[in-house]
Amino acid sequence: MRANTLLVGAAVSALGVLVAMPLGFVLLQAIFPTLAQGSLAQPFSHLARTLSDPVLVELTLNTLKLGACVVLAAAAVGIPLGTLRGLFEVPGARIWDVLMLVPFMIPPYISALGWIMLLQPRGYLQQLLGVHAGPALFSFGGVVFVMTLNVVPVVYFAVSRTMAASGSRLAQVGRVCGGGAWRCFWRITLPLALPGIAASLLLVFAMAIEEYGTPAALAANAGFFVLVTGIERRFSEWPIDLPGASVLSLILVVLAMLAFAWQRRLVKGRGYETTTGKPMRGEAVPLGAWRWPVAGLFAATVAVATFAPLFAIAATAFSRTLSGGLAVDNLSLVHFKAIAAGGSEASRALVTSLALGVGAAAATGLIGVLVAYCVVKTRTRGRVVLDALAVLPNTMPGVVVGVGLILAWNQAFWPATPYNTWGILLLAYCCLLLPYPVRYSHAALMQIGDSLEAAARVHGAGAVTALARILLPLLAPSLGAAMLLVFAVASRELVASLLLAPTGVQTVSLFIWRQFEQGSVGQGMAMSLVTVALTTTLMVVATLWLDRRQGRDV
Amino acid sequence: MMKLKPLMGALALGAMLAAGPVQALTVYTAGPGGLIKQLADDFKKETGIAVDVFQADTGKVMARLEAEASNPKADVVISASWDSALDLDKRGWLLPYASPNAAQVPAAYKGPSYVAQGLSALAIAWNTKSGTPRPADWSDLARPEFKGLVNMPDPAQSGTALELLSGLQSARGDAAWRLFQDLKRNDMAIAGANAQAMNPVLQGAKAAVFGAVDYVALDNQAKGESIEVIFPSSGTVVAGRPMMILKSSRQQQEAKRFVDFVLSDAGQARVAATYLIPARQDVKAKRPMIKDIKTLPMEDDAQRAGRQSLLERFTALFGRK
Numbered sequence: 026m027r028a029n030t031l032l033v034g035a036a037v038s039a040l041g042v043l044v045a046m047p048l049g050f051v052l053l054q055a056i057f058p059t060l061a062q063g064s065l066a067q068p069f070s071h072l073a074r075t076l077s078d079p080v081l082v083e084l085t086l087n088t089l090k091l092g093a094c095v096v097l098a099a100a101a102v103g104i105p106l107g108t109l110r111g112l113f114e115v116p117g118a119r120i121w122d123v124l125m126l127v128p129f130m131i132p133p134y135i136s137a138l139g140w141i142m143l144l145q146p147r148g149y150l151q152q153l154l155g156v157h158a159g160p161a162l163f164s165f166g167g168v169v170f171v172m173t174l175n176v177v178p179v180v181y182f183a184v185s186r187t188m189a190a191s192g193s194r195l196a197q198v199g200r201v202c203g204g205g206a207w208r209c210f211w212r213i214t215l216p217l218a219l220p221g222i223a224a225s226l227l228l229v230f231a232m233a234i235e236e237y238g239t240p241a242a243l244a245a246n247a248g249f250f251v252l253v254t255g256i257e258r259r260f261s262e263w264p265i266d267l268p269g270a271s272v273l274s275l276i277l278v279v280l281a282m283l284a285f286a287w288q289r290r291l292v293k294g295r296g297y298e299t300t301t302g303k304p305m306r307g308e309a310v311p312l313g314a315w316r317w318p319v320a321g322l323f324a325a326t327v328a329v330a331t332f333a334p335l336f337a338i339a340a341t342a343f344s345r346t347l348s349g350g351l352a353v354d355n356l357s358l359v360h361f362k363a364i365a366a367g368g369s370e371a372s373r374a375l376v377t378s379l380a381l382g383v384g385a386a387a388a389t390g391l392i393g394v395l396v397a398y399c400v401v402k403t404r405t406r407g408r409v410v411l412d413a414l415a416v417l418p419n420t421m422p423g424v425v426v427g428v429g430l431i432l433a434w435n436q437a438f439w440p441a442t443p444y445n446t447w448g449i450l451l452l453a454y455c456c457l458l459l460p461y462p463v464r465y466s467h468a469a470l471m472q473i474g475d476s477l478e479a480a481a482r483v484h485g486a487g488a489v490t491a492l493a494r495i496l497l498p499l500l501a502p503s504l505g506a507a508m509l510l511v512f513a514v515a516s517r518e519l520v521a522s523l524l525l526a527p528t529g530v531q532t533v534s535l536f537i538w539r540q541f542e543q544g545s546v547g548q549g550m551a552m553s554l555v556t557v558a559l560t561t562t563l564m565v566v567a568t569l570w571l572d573r574r575q576g577r578d579v
Numbered sequence: 580m581m582k583l584k585p586l587m588g589a590l591a592l593g594a595m596l597a598a599g600p601v602q603a604l605t606v607y608t609a610g611p612g613g614l615i616k617q618l619a620d621d622f623k624k625e626t627g628i629a630v631d632v633f634q635a636d637t638g639k640v641m642a643r644l645e646a647e648a649s650n651p652k653a654d655v656v657i658s659a660s661w662d663s664a665l666d667l668d669k670r671g672w673l674l675p676y677a678s679p680n681a682a683q684v685p686a687a688y689k690g691p692s693y694v695a696q697g698l699s700a701l702a703i704a705w706n707t708k709s710g711t712p713r714p715a716d717w718s719d720l721a722r723p724e725f726k727g728l729v730n731m732p733d734p735a736q737s738g739t740a741l742e743l744l745s746g747l748q749s750a751r752g753d754a755a756w757r758l759f760q761d762l763k764r765n766d767m768a769i770a771g772a773n774a775q776a777m778n779p780v781l782q783g784a785k786a787a788v789f790g791a792v793d794y795v796a797l798d799n800q801a802k803g804e805s806i807e808v809i810f811p812s813s814g815t816v817v818a819g820r821p822m823m824i825l826k827s828s829r830q831q832q833e834a835k836r837f838v839d840f841v842l843s844d845a846g847q848a849r850v851a852a853t854y855l856i857p858a859r860q861d862v863k864a865k866r867p868m869i870k871d872i873k874t875l876p877m878e879d880d881a882q883r884a885g886r887q888s889l890l891e892r893f894t895a896l897f898g899r900k
Binding site: 348 | 605610611612613631632633634635636637638639641642643645646647648649650652666706708735736737768769770771772774775777778779781782783784795796798799802803804805806890898899900
């Protein structure tokens with residue numbers, strides 16, 4: 026029991042430092058408007074002023090509508106693809122995995138810009154085919170379309186890993202007992218994958234209500250605004266209104282908590298334990314004649330989600346000028362040369378970002394398993410609070426979490442502080458991205474029977490040994506996917522980085538942002554392309570290495 | 580608990596590194612990109628004082644200052660919004676300092692505790708291949724040829740766009756509002772911050788930016804984009820980028836030397852190289868200077884104070900929330 030107490034203690038303190046502290050300061054800031062000046066005067070005076078804004082109801086409803094539509098669309102694309110990938114022998118499965126991850130590595134503002142340059146009047150599509158899709162893109166539908174493509178990987182990986190873990194054994198039992206193939210899928214396989222589906226859709230919802238750039242760029246002129254618009258405005262319009270932004274963030278938190286409660290209800294009261302130690306034929310089912318149609322489906326998805334924005338990015342990066350358009354004499358390496366000329370700066374930014382990405386993936390992976398284990402496998406009191414706490418950061422705009430981190434760590438009473446070092450960026454990324462490993466591990470742990478751990482304990486293994494030797498290997502596919510997502514986001518995170526970057530430290534996202542700020546769209550796009558290529562290569566290498574290791578262990 | 584050790588170790592190490600060399604000067608600045616790096620390098624070469632830079636957009640710079648208020652880190656702040664300097668000054672955060680090098684800076688662009696680093700004019704950025712007639716004044720963009728083809732940076736996000744809005748209203752009163760109404764009727768789009776308004780014009784989706792920051796557009800033009808920067812015939816606003824020293828600075832002497840340096844011949848030459856108008860009028864630049872541009876009358880304090888309601892009226896006119 027002592028080991029369990031230790032594990033719970035570690036989880037609580039990690040969540041406390043990473044999440045509760047910065048978010049607690051956001052809450053305090055919402056209550057005490059002059060907190061930043063070190064004063065607790067006039068508590069609650071800001072609440073009424075912020076909440077009396079007449080458009081708040083409309084903005085909240087718009088936010089909910091956007092969140093719901095993106096969740097539905099992401100489910101419609103991600104669940105079928107994830108199911109196919111998890112249960113069947115899809116030709117080129119590994120390649121699709123990597124390509125599905127690419128949209129996640131492209132920062133949302135760049136992918137939105139890519140789509141704009143592709144589809145707007147006189148955009149690349151019109152230059153190539155003579156048609157444009159301006160009206161469709163600059164609308165609510167356009168926002169849902171672009172955001173869905175950005176978040177589909179979250180659903181795809183969760184569903185495919187969950188499906189693969191529960192396997193088709195129980196569905197086969199259903200078949201033997203006379204159920205039809207579809208009936209068995211609907212009644213057995215799909216319900217068993219519910220934890221993974223629900224967890225990933227919760228993440229998608231949180232991402233959708235927190236995203237600023239895409240709705241602002243695509244739908245503002247169509248008159249569609251969301252809550253985050255108000256938060257961002259409080260950061261750009263003079264005077265800066267930190268307490269107001271904090272109050273609005275708390276509305277986002279409430280929305281996310283409702284989604285969290287709904288997700289718990291959905292999953293509650295049923296058993297999902299399919300990994301029980303019974304011999305199970307893990308291999309995927311051959312698709313037979315369906316191989317090529319299925320491969321075609323994957324290719325079509327990847328063509329739209331991955332290659333369309335990448336094309337726009339590459340076209341811009343290789344064009345001397347934007348106004349020159351797609352023309353042979355406008356082809357140029359000038360933007361790449363400019364990056365190479367500032368070589369040391371660009372490569373230092375790359376190294377910083379990649380290191381921070383790896384660090385964040387490792388730290389959140391570790392803490393994520395710990396938290397999920399405490400929530401799912403122990404009977405700790407208040408574990409729901411731990412679970413809820415681990416959803417929160419995902420629902421707050423990065424800039425608000427950034428302010429919370431400054432307030433938390435820039436206090437004179439700390440003898441030493443990570444503030445103004447790269448440590449603060451690591452803390453920020455860990456805070457913002459912890460939800461991925463927690464939700465993925467949570468879903469995976471629900472599938473693992475308690476009997477396995479009990480068997481290990483009976484044979485004399487301690488809690489830590491059982492965790493390391495039994496649970497972790499079983500968790501590895503889900504956890505690995507979540508850590509890849511964390512790495513992808515952390516290596517390109519912009520908003521919190523922009524606010525928190527220590528003096529003199531440059532990350533890739535800041536480098537790219539600076540190019541845009543100077544009006545060098547081409548250079549920004551060139552750097553994005555280099556980064557995506559590099560991160561993709563690294564991830565392919567990591568996946569291959571893990572595959573080989575796993576192969577050896579078996 | 581063991582699992583947390585590496586993280587804590589990393590944090591402690593980070594904190595130790597943070598202490599760093601004591602005498603480095605900390606500068607918080609809004610764009611343009613390469614300028615601050617060159618200024619910092621030159622300054623270090625000349626004085627031996629290292630400069631640590633934090634660079635973001637004006638909103639983030641101010642948010643960071645605000646969040647750090649109880650334990651300030653910055654010595655010098657360079658913003659892209661003149662209002663931010665006036666406000667910080669009113670709150671008593673700024674150190675009064677009149678740099679000897681500021682003598683040639685026009686009186687409108689300096690105060691007791693702030694001085695312009697450089698200036699930029701708000702202009703029309705027009706795509707020469709757009710098939711539209713060359714606009715000469717703001718009102719041309721309300722003509723039918725430009726229907727649906729004009730972008731304007733959002734004054735709620737771009738301090739310079741707000742300066743233009745406010746300048747036009749102060750100079751022309753109701754006539755300015757008739758212009759905005761005509762532009763609205765002509766389907767002018769409000770498009771995020773400055774860069775977001777510019778990109779569609781470069782690609783040709785739009786024909787012109789109403790209120791483009793001129794130095795970015797001039798730089799685009801120099802790089803071969805088919806863009807022309809037009810200073811409207813009826814006058815425009817020239818916005819200063821204020822530079823100020825925080826009272827809380829523990830290195831005020833070094834901070835003053837930095838301000839002196841930015842306003843020196845060498846520093847102003849760096850500013851001019853980015854196509855900004857140098858703050859000092861006796862420094863040459865490869866672009867039109869203030870005297871070459873027809874400007875609107877400067878605003879007084881009362882007019883500046885009315886900006887919040889101005890912004891609300893504009894926001895309502897264009898249906899933004």
